[in-house]
Amino acid sequence: xxxxxxxxxSRNFHVNSVALEKRFQTQGxxxxxxxxxxxxxxxxxxxAVQAMPKGGRLRISLRESMGRKSGRRGFRVxxxxxGVGIPREHAQRLFEPFFSTKEAKGTGxxxxxxxxIIQKYEGTIRFRSVNVAGHNATCFSVFIPTTAATQPTEIAxxxx
Numbered sequence: 001x002x003x004x005x006x007x008x009x010s011r012n013f014h015v016n017s018v019a020l021e022k023r024f025q026t027q028g029x030x031x032x033x034x035x036x037x038x039x040x041x042x043x044x045x046x047x048a049v050q051a052m053p054k055g056g057r058l059r060i061s062l063r064e065s066m067g068r069k070s071g072r073r074g075f076r077v078x079x080x081x082x083g084v085g086i087p088r089e090h091a092q093r094l095f096e097p098f099f100s101t102k103e104a105k106g107t108g109x110x111x112x113x114x115x116x117i118i119q120k121y122e123g124t125i126r127f128r129s130v131n132v133a134g135h136n137a138t139c140f141s142v143f144i145p146t147t148a149a150t151q152p153t154e155i156a157x158x159x160x
Contacts (some may be wrong), residue, residue: 017037017055028075028158074145085136086129
């Protein structure tokens with residue numbers, strides 16, 4: 001599924017001079033609806049590409065992980081970019097409905113919907129944006145446990 005999302009975004013990578021680095025350390029499979037999970041990662045990766053209008057580096061990683069608070073086993077997908085960064089004044093509102101930093105282009109629903117989908121799977125989505133010596137880096141981290149209380153009937157292969 002992640003490879004499929006990357007393929008769907010490949011033209012945007014080329015047009016925006018974004019160098020892609022994949023670090024898949026496992027072949028993750030979770031029970032979930034592939035369409036929903038694809039929507040989450042299309043949104044996060046699309047936002048990262050839009051944050052690099054003059055090019056940059058995008059790193060997508062997948063690894064086995066433990067939930068920080070729950071201690072549950074699962075998979076963590078990280079999407080990190082070297083784009084314009086997220087200003088502090090926007091950080092608290094980023095997952096609110098209808099909040100957008102894209103002026104006329106965005107609806108402000110992408111991250112709000114993505115967070116709802118991940119919470120449905122009892123996972124978490126968080127981000128960190130830093131500026132070090134004039135260089136920005138933003139990283140979104142999505143944790144999805146391998147088993148949730150309510151199990152969808154489909155299996156989503158993060159990487160097959």
